Amino acid sequence: MNILVLNGSPKGENSVTLQTVRYLQELYPGHTYRELHVSQKIRSFEKDFSAAKEALYAADLIVFSYPVYTFLVPAQLHRFIELMKENGVELQGKFATQISTSKHFYDTTAHEFIRQNCEDLGLRYLQGLSADMEDLLKEKGQEEADRFFRHTLWLAGDASVRTPSAGLGRRVAVVADLAEGTEEVSAMIEAFKAACPYTVDVVDLQQFPFAGGCLGCFHCAADGTCVYKDGFDAFLRENIQTADATVYAFAIKDHSMGYRMKLYDDRQFCNGHRTVTMGKPVGYLVSGDLESEPNLRTLIEARAQVGGNYLAGVACSGEGCNEAIEALAKELQYAVETGYAQPANFYGVGGMKIFRDLIYQMQGLMQEDHRFYKEHGFYDDFPQKKKGTILGMYLVGAMMKNKKLSKKIGTNMTKGMLMPYEKVLKKGKKLRK
Numbered sequence: 001m002n003i004l005v006l007n008g009s010p011k012g013e014n015s016v017t018l019q020t021v022r023y024l025q026e027l028y029p030g031h032t033y034r035e036l037h038v039s040q041k042i043r044s045f046e047k048d049f050s051a052a053k054e055a056l057y058a059a060d061l062i063v064f065s066y067p068v069y070t071f072l073v074p075a076q077l078h079r080f081i082e083l084m085k086e087n088g089v090e091l092q093g094k095f096a097t098q099i100s101t102s103k104h105f106y107d108t109t110a111h112e113f114i115r116q117n118c119e120d121l122g123l124r125y126l127q128g129l130s131a132d133m134e135d136l137l138k139e140k141g142q143e144e145a146d147r148f149f150r151h152t153l154w155l156a157g158d159a160s161v162r163t164p165s166a167g168l169g170r171r172v173a174v175v176a177d178l179a180e181g182t183e184e185v186s187a188m189i190e191a192f193k194a195a196c197p198y199t200v201d202v203v204d205l206q207q208f209p210f211a212g213g214c215l216g217c218f219h220c221a222a223d224g225t226c227v228y229k230d231g232f233d234a235f236l237r238e239n240i241q242t243a244d245a246t247v248y249a250f251a252i253k254d255h256s257m258g259y260r261m262k263l264y265d266d267r268q269f270c271n272g273h274r275t276v277t278m279g280k281p282v283g284y285l286v287s288g289d290l291e292s293e294p295n296l297r298t299l300i301e302a303r304a305q306v307g308g309n310y311l312a313g314v315a316c317s318g319e320g321c322n323e324a325i326e327a328l329a330k331e332l333q334y335a336v337e338t339g340y341a342q343p344a345n346f347y348g349v350g351g352m353k354i355f356r357d358l359i360y361q362m363q364g365l366m367q368e369d370h371r372f373y374k375e376h377g378f379y380d381d382f383p384q385k386k387k388g389t390i391l392g393m394y395l396v397g398a399m400m401k402n403k404k405l406s407k408k409i410g411t412n413m414t415k416g417m418l419m420p421y422e423k424v425l426k427k428g429k430k431l432r433k
């Protein structure tokens with residue numbers, strides 16, 4: 001496969017993000033890789049776009065590699081995308097994805113920007129990787145990058161990555177709101193059942209004997225039980241938590257998922273701030289025009305992120321519905337069989353930090369949550385614990401303040417930041433697939 005990397009970091013070769021691309025290049029050498037330093041050389045692309053056009057046309061897969069800059073991508077990459085459009089490049093049918101590094105502060109808006117522009121350009125967009133700028137230095141981050149790229153190659157139809165076969169005894173729980181007039185939702189569930197190789201159990205929330213909505217009484221926080229005795233807690237544990245994946249099915253109502261689904265979410269407070277299906281993939285079957293419901297789309301993504309679930313896909317009614325349902329079933333199978341997950345983005349990282357601070361303060365009351373958070377290392381990144389990093393930054397700050405030293409350092413600082421990556425790239429070469 002011809003892979004074109006559009007390096008959007010103004011630092012060019014010294015980009016931290018580019019190290020992830022180069023690591024993947026070492027891991028998967030069976031492809032042709034070409035890099036364009038589009039941000040660093042933006043002036044020359046403004047003068048003459050022909051080399052970029054030729055590279056874009058030769059590519060099967062285009063990878064936008066960039067740092068998140070202030071909610072979006074660097075202005076230079078922004079400009080390059082303008083140039084792609086101004087120069088009328090015809091990229092219909094080619095695949096595109098993105099790799100970014102950042103501290104996850106509004107990486108979501110940056111990724112959505114690239115996705116939307118890929119769609120404008122007729123590219124077949126594949127979900128990207130948003131990594132923390134230090135991820136590649138850790139084993140977990142290297143694995144995440146590897147899994148992301150393998151998944152991308154699989155989606156792009158690369159023959160070296162096979163569809164994992166469906167394991168026996170797997171089960172998907174479909175949590176549905178089958179209110180009156182939702183025949184379309186039922187039809188979508190039937191189509192999903194036909195496409196999915198696993199046992200599919202459907203729970204209609206209209207039929208569940210909810211005694212009522214969450215009362216906010218905090219009874220559950222103290223002793224772990226709900227004041228309602230309608231069996232919801234046991235239902236969650238026995239039916240939902242034991243499934244290999246969950247699919248939510250509903251018709252859009254009042255710009256949301258409808259009252260019943262909201263009841264289902266609120267009542268999970270009986271489990272505190274511990275997510276019931278952490279690590280398992282989720283999908284959605286939605287009847288209605290989700291494209292024109294940006295708030296609901298954000299909610300769906302954030303819900304998966306905060307729940308620690310991989311969002312395997314959202315199939316909507318209308319044109320291309322059956323294909324989307326089949327793609328969702330295939331993607332769920334891939335995720336269940338390979339344990340595919342992605343690093344958390346702004347919604348997941350930011351949401352977790354807010355809850356983490358809250359639970360820490362409320363540990364006396366939310367004892368189960370506190371234990372769970374400790375066990376899962378959610379407190380490990382309290383900034384005040386990182387004394388070495390803080391001290392190191394004082395040292396760098398003092399050096400940069402010194403005019404003579406700062407002049408001497410020049411661009412060596414960005415180069416120096418790459419030193420730890422050399423080892424990682426060597427490791428990639430040894431692990432080649």
Ligand SMILES: Cc1cc2nc3c(=O)[nH]c(=O)nc-3n(C[C@H](O)[C@H](O)[C@H](O)COP(=O)(O)O)c2cc1C
Nearest residue numbers: 009015016017067068069070071102103104105133
């Ligand atoms: C001008 C500027 C804006 C930035 N804005 C953000 C931001 O909005 N969110 C974030 O998480 N990181 C932000 N960062 C941090 C970079 O995304 C991060 O350092 C990245 O890993 C650098 O990658 P590179 O070496 O490939 O350029 C910003 C950095 C700069 C210099």
